[in-house]
Amino acid sequence: MAVDYDPAIIGRVFETTDPVPVSAEAIATFCTAIGETNPIHVDAAAAQKGPWGGITAPPSFAVTFRNGQHFFQHVPRFGKQGFDAGKDVEFGALIRPGDAITLTSHVKEIYEKTGRTGSMVFVVVRSTLTNQHGEMVAHVDHKFMSRT
């Protein structure tokens, strides 16, 4: 097996980020960028009357929270280029304006495979998003792919 890393990193939390505030403006800008026009995400008055009692972010807003700049000091790299190979997200509490989101991350799995573009190593990082109430907002399994 070509993949060389310290097995002790699997499961070990390497980062808990500082809380990132969520503004109504950030949600609105995000919605514009993805073409989301559903009133529950963009219209405060309509959202108030809707099922969630106020503006909520679209579910995909959850994956926009990122780790810090020292990410690759903790997460092994196996090649020159890195690509986002996919995400598995479990959604918990809704994200609302005024929330503050923290990420807690660990390396979940590392494996090798071959494909159209050659040999690849996949590193799966599990991040749990928590809000200011301590509620689970999302579990995100992020697959990073490097070509070796």
Add this chain to the structure above:
Amino acid sequence: MTTTLDLHSHSEASEDSRAPLEAYLNWLKLKRTERPVDGVVLTEHRQFNQEGDYRALEDKFGILVLKASEVETDYGHVLVFGVTDEMTRRFDFANVHLPAQEVIDEVARMGGVAVPCHPGRPNVGLCEHYTHKPPLENVIAVEVLNGGSRRGEDERSEELVRQFGYSAVGGSDSHLVSLIGLCATRFEGEIRTAEDLVRELKSGSYAPVDFRPRRKPVPHATPVEVK
């Protein structure tokens, strides 16, 4: 009596698949008219599910379920049918650099058949490897029809078959429930077990079958306005 099998599929046991076996079988039952498939072969990536016993599901849905593997070699990916304990001791199925010629010959010696899959695919298909390495010996069949192929890939595989006289099989390579059975192989003989499948693969009496619907032209869409 013919048997039509989807020879190449991945359940959620393969890390990049999201398809429970039961959902696959339910989908095939639902789509029986458009995809008249008698059975599926689970060809999980880089592993063989020794313990998996699917007789209850077979009985429930009336669809045959056989187990096999997709391994990775120095000539690309290979489907291994008729996997035995001896084979899994002889080769580490998780190794992505297995020696292809040894896999083909040893699997045959141990009573199975190794079939290179998606040969027209870059890097992990035979065609590209044959451009700079000697062709493999003792190849019985290759997968000419693969549901995950991009434009030109299956055509390259067909050219390989013409050049080398390999027999041709088909499979969906599905990683999603709704894609099961879109491509398959119709065998002239009856298949009920992995041993039957190995026997039939050696016979050469089969052909790939394509159940994919015709693609409709894609209409032009209006860009989303962005401030």
Add this chain to the structure above:
Amino acid sequence: MSEVTYASVQIGDTLGPQEFYLSKDQVRAYAKATGMWVPRFTDDEAARKEGLPGMITPGNMSLAIMSKLVSDWIGASGARMIRLGTTYRQPVLPDHTLTLQGFITHKSENDRTAEMDVWVESEEGDRLVIGTATVHFPR
């Protein structure tokens, strides 16, 4: 149009297909909105220097597009997507029409959930991004 309910959902039901033109401007807007203003998502020339065919769509944006397909299907029914899994198989190049579609593949009485396959297809019919989602229906 009537809202989807747990009772009304059938295995085999479709989501979409929806045709969607993804412009470079929209990709840049997403990159700016989410702090991903890097060459591969904003500039063709710079992306080619990285060995890419041109600027590409961030994976997160593809996820957002597929998530919206599911949200649109949910409508105002009060149901919620509780899980979304995605695999990015090929770069999604902007300034092309994408087709989004999905199929309901499973229902679970115990959980009141529906599972679905979803994917993004190119003009040539290649599945660029594939995934599955789980939607929960309240009582």
